[in-house]
Amino acid sequence: MTPVNLENYLIVGALLFGLGLVGFLTRRNLILMFLSAELMLQGVALNLIAFARYRGNMGGQVFTLFMLTVAACEAAVALALIVTLYRHKKSLDVSLWQELREPDQDPIEDEEPLPPAPPPEPQPHLTPAGREPAAPPQETSHV
């Protein structure tokens, strides 16, 4: 019986890597950019596991285990950074951070501008009743 081809698994790994690359380059949501990077890592992990099985060496699986560990750490730190960025701009859009580009680059313009944010609904005006609250109202979001 002919053994399984190594090439098949490498092809799938390469395709997953390419998909992750396109996702990282195109998406504007910070979290989806990071998700595409994780997709690239899945392709690499598949490569390593296929080589480990084909060569009979555990090194590929050990490397994948370490990659899993580092991916978990990376997810923790990256999500902390994303949360911090969100607190500044109140949005996950990466195009709002144009001031971080090099000074000689023009900022990217949207081909079709985003629709303007709808005006906030007016709060209903109720007749005052009872006492004034002692402290100012708190923010709804603690993120």
Next chain:
Amino acid sequence: MMDFLRDYWHLLLPPLAGFAAIYVLLPKARRAPAALGAMLAGLALVVGGVLLFRQASNWAEHILFYTFSGLALAGGGLVLAQRNPVYAALSFALVVLAVCGLFLLNAAPFLMAATIIIYAGAIVVTFLFVIMLAQQAGPSSADARTREPFLACVAGFVLVGAILCVLDRTYSTREIDELLAQVQAVAQARTLDDVNKVLGNPTDRSPTDKVPPLVKQLMETIPDTAFDNLSQAWVGKKGTQDLAEITKKARIAYQRGRELRLAHGSLHAPANVPVSHLSGVPASEAPGGPRLGAHERLPAGNVANLGRSLFTDYLVPVQMAAAVLLVATIGAIAIAGRRPEGLR
């Protein structure tokens, strides 16, 4: 350029169709209906399955491989095509599950379980929490736009096409298979005429050129002493050829060629580099074939083999990984642990 296209069109067509489908599916302000993109993607998957992959060994593994890879690639396409980030995270969990199925096919049950628990169980859930916490009111319209979709798809196609061409050149055994088929014809020859039809007549060659062209081609790709023995038998002792000797040497050469064919394209470290045997077949030995595991048989002995390898060969990286985890935990809390009033 035309020669390149002629040789490799069957490798470049599936990624072309696939990335065209991705371009259609990427969220844009005026996106074509999803059905068109889905049809293109399905076509790309089918064409890829036919043109790219070579026959695997047995039916069960073949079918499982196609199922899991199709699911993984479809899930990857879904991650890119979704406008809602929550759906994209769930599609990524589907990709992780499919890739873990492929891990299981490659005799890695521990890593399958670990990846499902850590990736699909912890990392994706953390993503979902952050997505839900970091939204003002529903999905924003910025999620429905992408930056430079056409150029990104071109870049993806170039990268994937290059990788596929390199993989084909490295691992394809088409020429070796043709040469080995000729060696097998020699091994099964009944008369000396059959032998000389394949290898050529030794009396036609000049006295200094004692190697048939078939053996020359074989020695270029898979050098081995078995082929030298075959050419010596072909020349014969004192100019007379012995059919039994030739067929015996050809049979040995054919077996050796089948073994070497499996290792075609592998790189291995030179034999004088000290590499330990504790993790399995060391990198300095050429693999004669996929010998699964050195000490216990995979996949039942997977955890035992991993344990031995981690605590002997890779002990220092294990300790360093522990340090990395600690530092990452501290860092994440330090970065995002403050309340908004602390930042102003």
